[in-house]
Amino acid sequence: MEDKNKARYEGIQFSVYDILEKQFSQARKGYDSDEVNDFLDKIIEDYQVYNQKIETLSQKVDQLQTQKAELEAKNRENNYSDGLETPASTNFDILKRLSKLESQVYQLQQQQSQENHSFSNNQ
Numbered sequence: 199m200e201d202k203n204k205a206r207y208e209g210i211q212f213s214v215y216d217i218l219e220k221q222f223s224q225a226r227k228g229y230d231s232d233e234v235n236d237f238l239d240k241i242i243e244d245y246q247v248y249n250q251k252i253e254t255l256s257q258k259v260d261q262l263q264t265q266k267a268e269l270e271a272k273n274r275e276n277n278y279s280d281g282l283e284t285p286a287s288t289n290f291d292i293l294k295r296l297s298k299l300e301s302q303v304y305q306l307q308q309q310q311s312q313e314n315h316s317f318s319n320n321q
Contacts, residue, residue: 212245213245214242214245214246214249217238217241217242217245218238218242220238222234
C-alpha cells in the first residue's frame with residue numbers, strides 16, 4: 199500500500215496527502231486562509247486526476263509491452279516452423295541457399311532447353 203506521506207513518483211515533491219495536511223502559520227497580514235484552502239483543494243483534485251491517469255497509462259504500457267513480447271515470440275516461432283529462420287541463420291547461410299536454388303533452376307532450364315531442342319530435331 200502507498201505511504202501517504204511520500205510522493206509516488208520520482209521527481210514529485212508533494213503527494214496529495216502532503217498538500218492536504220500542510221498547515222500554514224497565521225500572520226497578521228497574511229493570505230485569506232479560506233482562499234488558500236480552496237485553492238489547495240483544487241490542487242489536490244488535480245493531483246488525484248494526474249495520479250489516476252499515470253496509473254492508467256502505466257497499466258496500458260505494461261499491457262502493450264506484454265503484447266509486444268507475445269507477438270515477437272509468436273513471430274519467431276512462426277518463422278522457425280516455416281523454415282524461414284533457424285537459430286543459426288545468418289545472411290551468409292541465406293545467400294548460400296539462394297545460390298543453390300538458382301543453380302538448380304538454371305540446370306532445370308538447361309535440361310528443358312535440351313529436351314526441346316532434341317524433340318524439334320527428331321521431327
